[in-house]
Amino acid sequence: MHHRRPARLLLTLATILTALAATVASASANNVVSAPIADRGLDVYLRPFVTLPLAPDGSTPRVIGMTTLGSRMFVTTEQGQVYEITGGTAVFKWDFASALKAYTGRSLNYDNFQHGGLRSFVFSPNFAQDRTVYTSAQEQRPSSTIGHHYLSDVPNPVSADSVVAAWTLAADGTLQASGYRELFRIGMPVYDHPIKEMLFGPDGMLYIAHGDASVQSAIAGGGMANDGLGKILRIDPTPSNGLNYSIPSDNPFVDDPSLPDEVWSYGHRNPHTLSFTKDGTLIDTEVGRDNVDEVNIIKKGANYGWPNREGTFVHYPWGGIGTGVGELPEDDAQQKLTYPVAQVGHDGPTGAGFIGIGLTGGYAIENGSPLDGEYLYAEFATQGQLFHSNLEAMRHAVTMGDPNDLTQASTARARVYLQPASGGGAWQKASLLDAINDAPTFTGGNRADVRFGRGPGGEVYLTTKTNRIVYLITSTVPGGPGGFGQPRQHLEAEKGKRSGNAGVNTNHTGFSGGGFVDGFTVTGAALDGLVINRPEAGTVRLTVGYTAGPDGPASDRTLGMYINGSRVGKLVMRRTGQWNSYSVTTVDVPMAAGANEVGFHMDPDTTGWVNLDFIEAETAGATVPLPPAPAKRVEVETGAFSGIARPGTQHAGYSGTGYGEFFTEVGAGVDGLEIPRTVAALTTLKIRYAAGPNGPATDRTLGVYVNGTRAATAVLPRTGAWTTYATANVNVQLPAGNNLIGLRMDSGDTGWVNPDAIDVGAEPEPTPTPTPTPTPTPTAMPTATPTPTPTATPEP
Incomplete structure (x- = not known):
């Protein structure tokens, strides 16, 4: 077993200040990334913005992305439909799946449910003149490849290809058979890690992310080979030299026989999402195998190391969590590889295979909002933890050279607040999944399956494949709620005094700190000695992190709650389904000035059967008013x-x-x-x-x-x-x-x-109630009614 090299974090003013914040989640013994995921005190608020209708087949639309055209916003679904958000409603616009079938006789391919169908949709930068849109998709492979241009193919392809196509719309904005133009195809050896997101850069070129087709195998399917797999591609969609697109002359591998001319960077495993910052920096989030997920700044001609590297580690073609990677060699600089600007490690049992998280990005917030200067991203494959890294720290990370000199920006976990809630406030959620599953349209499951989109003003939206709702992250709107505040007082449950059957354990992953307290299955089990200090007497809101799995009663779980030795009521906790699915509940309790000892007991009138993870304290009543709902x-x-x-x-x-x-x-x-x-x-x-x-x-x-x-x-x-x-x-x-x-x-x-x-009709503006310290209602919050498109832009 190789020793873990401690990750070196880039010490900027921001990271020095954030060192004062309490750490709420540290790497487990099997997490090869030794740098902890910290709480830097960032509060992020989101609220439902618009709900999509059901898909044509009656299923829930699996929203995969968003794009804009001027001030207009569009959402894309894996099923092939595109909707425009207008007038407070998501209005059906195009059905690329039906159009593809009608015009070519081929269908979108869904042999891999998680990776199939329409992957992204973008407008031409010259849409006002050429009325052209572009799609990337997993499409049925044609029975004959004659007449199709394959950027690369494989000896034994599956029946699905990655395809980039252009669609020139009719004058009335409808799809038309004569407007379909296939740019290229990439043959796939398996139904996994295909083409992903694409977008136009500030230079007018089309950047396309393509996975390595590895089937989660320890033996990678691509990354460095002479094909389109595991690459970021860059093309000019203007036809030239007998192709339906052109090769930019400044691409780094033009006329290089070792790689296709279309390649911009290589050595990627599963690059999920791409985004540009205002200064033209290209960022991708990339799903690793068993040990490390990456955030990369994409540089021209760079090699990101897969399948020989995973994060800042050597990747082995065997093993799993903790055993499938090792230290970089001392002479690693000779390889001229580029490493992540931020990385997130996986937790789990030693040697386990592919049970970790998956990252999705993500945008840099650069619009003067409370989140300005942060890059926002998330884990989508399980509970949906919301992460952020400082953008300047990412830009200054050392990503090439001697292994001892490599640095990464720190990854921090944001606190998630959902608006609205009963009474018009905003309440903390344990994760994005915990917010998403509140919706009556939630279809169930234990995956958050979130993606991000960026609006015309640089504000960020959250979408999911599970409940049809597009959420506005109101903290990314200038004047919105949230941002960096004073860190709450955070106490790990395992630091308290345990009695009766209560004890400390670590066998259910996902906890913060060094473990959790279990054993609340026998009357008399108790946790005490968690001390909350208050400057003055008053009501305090406690957030309690817990898990309540399938064992025990089918009802809500309860424990007696004690303040300074006196019972003040019952703490009620909803079942979480699994013991490694964590949630939070909040309760308002009176506290005296000074030290207050908090305790939780399994009393005769309580159910027990919970594991306690942590508590946090803040002054109660700190909710954020919501803007009135629009017409x-x-x-x-x-x-x-x-x-x-x-x-x-x-x-x-x-x-x-x-x-x-x-x-x-x-x-x-x-x-x-x-x-x-x-x-x-x-x-x-x-x-x-x-x-x-x-x-x-x-x-x-x-x-x-x-x-x-x-x-x-x-x-x-x-x-x-x-x-x-x-x-x-x-x-x-x-x-x-x-x-x-x-x-x-x-x-x-x-x-x-x-x-x-x-x-x-629109809700009336609330009548302000004077208070000594009012919380301003955001005045620049987007509504679901965009500004009319300029008349020079054709109707799409």
């Missing part, structure tokens, strides 16, 4: 239909892409029409509909449902013709948060209505 139109055709109801398009005059029809028998309905509110209030819903000559001669009625409960009856006068639309108002009480609205034909309703859309 919004929800298109009925985007909802989930039931009974015989379905979307329709035959009667002109509808808004959006259609309306709902066949509300003609009991059980017909549409649900899942989301209307967010920041505060509970009586709200007027304006229902746009048509009620033609068929059906009863009286006014028509439908039941209006709020979050699954019938709340009102919509009375909808006849409109005379199915192409004549009208609006009718219905008042319903909406609670704070995301509300799911439904329209159903119940027994006693007449039906015979085609509902088209529901409009809701």
